[in-house]
Amino acid sequence: MEEVKLDLSGKNIVIIGGFGGIGFETCKLLIQKGVANLMILHKTWNESASKELRSIDAAGVCQYMEFDLTCGLEKTRQVFAQIMEKFGSIDVLINGAGICDEQDFSIIIAVNFTGTINTTLVAYDLMDKSRGGKGGVVVNISSVAALTPFPVLPVYSATKGGILNFTRALAHLEPKTGITLYSICPGITDTKHWEQVRHFQGRELCFKEKMRGRPFSTQTPMACAANVVKAIEAHKNGVTWMCDLGQLKLVEIKNFWTPPHHRQEHEQQEQQDEQQQNQENEQNASKKGSRKRKLQVSG
């Protein structure tokens, strides 16, 4: 069980895709966590989802703004400026929208990749402590496709892998900006995401039909959302979470190349680690030696 390091009560949260399968369940949990404000940015209004959220939102923390991720950087800035007018500050941004139709792959890139970069960088400027902000958190919903690319969905996999690396890169700046960022990679989750899954050559992949009746494990959006919130409360900068089959775990993504300006400190660290290991080996050897001598004397 991860330690709660970020208390969500009283926080101002923006969730993109908040009427989507995973997003909607995440909104329900955030309301129950006592957030101060929850701005749902979504491409289209959803009366039934809004009504259900209102039924549990006694404090009236939820608001909605129409937002299309493909609207471009300037419009994104305008939308976030309106939110800042309303909230005063944004504590957490959750990028939870996305599509899986590769037929016109410029669209999936615009939504999943460019759109997420736009919202992240706009929120980043507003949160950045080095630019007068209060710091904050950006949660990017990637996918297991970023961890194990799908051969049938190479562009989808690229958008999700790109967002994962984008998030890891920005997280390095946290000491200066006070902004914590991490990625969450859901496994296959039973939402409408599956209804429009087309190959880059346009072929309908019919995942829904193929999955029906198969003993193929997926997870519910509720289980996924519960782990999204757990990951947010764990508040670990720069990490990659995988939430699959109702389980939440950290995924170690290794760096395989060291920038020249980091090489010297990297080599020094390796030398220190080696010296420490040698000392431990020597101590263990001497302990074994003294135990052996004691046995010989007593034996």
Ligand SMILES: NC(=O)c1ccc[n+]([C@@H]2O[C@H](COP(=O)([O-])OP(=O)(O)OC[C@H]3O[C@@H](n4cnc5c(N)ncnc54)[C@H](O)[C@@H]3O)[C@@H](O)[C@H]2O)c1
């Ligand atoms: N369902 C899965 O198996 C699965 C697995 C891994 C990752 N994901 C990711 O999780 C996130 C949520 O997906 P979901 O399963 O809840 O699917 P979903 O289709 O239920 O929700 C996605 C939401 O994104 C919104 N959206 C689509 N295009 C948009 C745009 N241009 N502007 C604004 N909003 C837009 C849709 O309206 C929809 O409500 C997505 O990023 C998806 O890639 C899903």
Ligand SMILES: CCCCCCO
């Ligand atoms: C392979 C199933 C497609 C659903 C989206 C996974 O991120």
